[in-house]
């Protein structure tokens with residue numbers, strides 16, 4: 323039978339091209355400003371792409387958070403929103419959809435993912451606890467540490483290798499997990515955290531087998547499993563694609579099995595269901611009751627949790643759509659196309675391709691820049707100047723300083739170019755690939771960055787930097803030589 327459920331339609335040429343199984347009916351105009359204006363915008367933003375203004379950006383590949391395209395059905399659902407402080411029908415529709423998709427009964431809505439992290443950390447973490455996990459996420463770690471916990475990353479040896487063919491680099495190392503319980507004792511471990519499509523190490527998934535093993539060890543030690551499901555749809559897609567025994571399983575069945583091993587599931591809806599918001603789910607009345615009062619205190623009443631009813635309706639539809647292969651495939655297939663193109667041009671990029679975006683290895687791209695001069699930040703700035711494409715630094719700028727004020731150098735120094743779901747076209751993707759390749763040819767012209775203003779908490783969001791030499795001017799001169807008046 324012909325497979326109508328796959329966006330990789332075979333071309334006569336034999337090429338593998340990801341074809342969009344949607345049409346674009348609402349569009350937003352974009353501008354590509356001249357290079358001198360892009361340079362001025364970068365200076366005004368303190369060489370921090372978070373501080374750019376979208377009027378100056380051509381392709382916004384900063385994140386997929388809150389930027390996925392909504393479907394017609396999501397937008398239509400927003401019209402039936404039921405405005406009510408409590409008891410809104412919109413909430414009950416969303417609750418039912420989340421119960422169906424995640425298979426867990428109690429639903430606590432929150433305004434976004436980090437709000438769930440705040441509540442979970444406050445309720446379950448006490449001073450001196452340790453939290454083993456496949457890898458941290460920035461806001462997760464801050465919340466856990468604010469509540470006295472220490473994050474233990476127990477990834478496998480392969481996880482941080484840039485070039486690899488291991489399909490599940492997001493796995494927890496099960497032997498290291500056993501050692502954590504031996505070393506610290508189970509009473510110090512409130513839960514083990516699994517992050518789907520591990521964000522900071524290149525959107526790398528974990529396998530179902532790994533999740534089963536984690537659950538078994540957690541049960542033996544009478545502790546909980548916490549699943550960060552912000553990118554769970556993509557992780558399920560990779561299980562279906564890469565793990566033996568799942569080829570014929572539906573995304574929905576895979577999601578249900580993944581969640582069945584978790585005591586608590588939380589998510590950023592900005593990613594998983596293409597709308598603002600988030601949530602926490604559990605099957606345990608006891609756990610629900612422990613979190614309920616904090617929800618009302620920090621987020622809002624139990625039936626809106628800081629979200630607008632329109633977003634709640636869109637979440638109900640969006641979470642069901644996450645189970646549709648053609649919707650969940652789209653971003654990983656574009657990422658795979660882009661990663662393969664960069665990899666075959668010899669550009670260091672995380673392989674195998676994962677979720678969320680292309681992750682370029684800035685230390686491999688710019689080996690002449692010491693890590694203390696922030697090569698990933700410099701690469702993000704250089705790419706914006708030469709293309710109007712905004713990526714995100716995911717390296718030492720996104721890290722913190724130790725007690726003595728020294729930078730904690732990041733394990734991996736990445737420039738992330740995110741592919742929000744169903745937003746960019748293939749020609750825009752090809753433009754990005756072309757400009758990254760030009761930059762790679764001219765990489766010697768790029769220099770480092772230094773701090774001008776460095777906030778103590780989550781410095782990457784608001785901090786300002788400057789180039790350590792006049793390298794941007796040299797890069798612009800070469801760009802003009804090669805491209806003339808062209809943008």
Ligand code: F0G
Nearest residue numbers: 385387434435436459521550552590592
């Ligand atoms: N967990 C993961 C795995 C995330 O990727 C994020 C956000 C959060 C939690 C926090 O959710 O933003 O709704 O509060 N990631 C965004 C990103 C910010 O760009 O990768 P939030």
